[in-house]
Amino acid sequence: MNAPTIRVLYIDDEENNLNAFKAGFRRQYEIYTAISAADGLKILENVPVHVIIADQKMPQTTGVEFFKSIVKTFPDPIRILLTGYTDIEALADAINHGDIYRYITKPWNDLELHNSIKNAYDAYKAKIDLRDKVAELEKTNDELNRFIYSISHELRAPLVSAMGIVNVVKMENLFHSSGEYWGMIETCSNKLDYYIQKTLQYYKNNKLVNENTPIDFKSLVAELIELYSYTDRETNFKVNIEQDIPFIGDAFRIEVILGNLISNAITYQKEDEQHKIVDIQIQVKKDVAEISISDNGMGILNEHLEKIFTQFFKSKTNHGSGLGLFIVKEALNKINGKISVSSNLQDGTTFKIKIPNVK
Known part of the structure; x- marks a missing residue:
């Protein structure tokens, strides 16, 4: 050559x-x-x-x-x-x-200059190769962006139609007319919708640059409770939010964090529990927001506590997607937040979070 x-x-x-x-x-x-x-x-x-x-x-x-x-x-x-x-x-x-x-x-010295030119050319090639690779990666990333959003919308359109049909069947009192089939369709549709939404959350969390804006925890928590409590209206919420000073943070990621934890607290209640409770405590300080979200649900085995933030991890006692808590941890990493968890099968689970106030 x-x-x-x-x-x-x-x-x-x-x-x-x-x-x-x-x-x-x-x-x-x-x-x-x-x-x-x-x-x-x-x-x-x-x-x-x-x-x-x-x-x-x-x-x-x-x-x-x-x-x-x-x-x-x-x-x-x-x-x-x-x-x-x-x-x-x-x-x-x-x-x-x-x-x-x-x-x-x-x-x-001819030899020294010759070697310097050769080394300089190698540096030139490395620079150009790196720039070409970056351009190629940017192109691939743009195509991936378009694909993710396109496929999510393409999947959700027929899915929303199917869920709408199930709701019509319920309104016409035909939900139990075909045995368990309508229930199976509803369960599968809800699960697929959940996975699509979690995939989009994970993708956006990894792609979006931090954008800090004022956060009103009282209104945010109220909206999230309204959004997720429809799945179980029997759950009671105890909310105490102390926010006397402004808090600045990444609204998208904070919403993702709180939304997943509140949703989990509702989802993993004990079926035979007569007094289902989710306790949300938030105290906004000068440098940090301290958040505690507790439930009296089914709890998490001690040997699983260190694994629950792992992607696709599922314990024997709950059968979630294995994505929600992983996304929570990833979102907290993006905003320099911290999370800890304590749990047992009798009393339920408590997550404690610290999110820096970037004000």
Whole structure:
């Protein structure tokens, strides 16, 4: 396989240096030379150069100044500085700003300069490859975004229709007319709808950038209770929210966190419990909101407490999706929140959460 053609531009105000460079390296590289920075700029505008070598001491501009001037317009070529004297401040400034790849003292050593050009070209290739990969990933990510939203809407449209039919059957008192079939359809539809919603929550949580806005916990909790309590109207809620100061946080993720925990507290009640209770306590402080959500439900086995935040984990005592608490933990990680849990099969479960107030 033929070696790639490496295009090198050398800028120097001394023509003897230009001729010597061209004579020494013309067999190994495609060489372009310029007697001034202005001439070098003209070449850059017409030739896709890989490596630029410039002398530091030139009449109109220094090599460092030239490199700085082309960083934005020609960011890809790798830059090497030739200097015949030690200008530590200029070199340090150039290196710190990423304007040069390395510097070589004059008169140069052919082997050292040759190795520097080869290494610079490898750095150029790595930079271009990385940019191409990033562009490819961005394209794939955009396509995935469109696919996720499209498929979720395409799935939900017929699903909502099916759930609507079940509701019509209920209204006409025909729900039990075909044995357990309508109940099975309703259960499967609700489960599928749940999975679609959790998938979207997980996806949005991973993709969305944090957006902090004022949070009114009283209205938020009231809305979530109204939203999720329809599944079991027998559950009683004890709510105590102390918020005398403003709280700023990520509304989407806080809603996801509280919504999943409230939904779970309702869902995992004991079927024979006569007094189903969900206790929600929130205290907003200057730096943090402390939240406690408790239920007197079926509880979680001690050996499962460390696993409940794992994706798709299901215990023997409850048969959830294994997504809700995983999404809660992921959302808390995004906003630097913390969560702990205590539970037993007799008294139920308590989740305690701390969410930073970014005000």
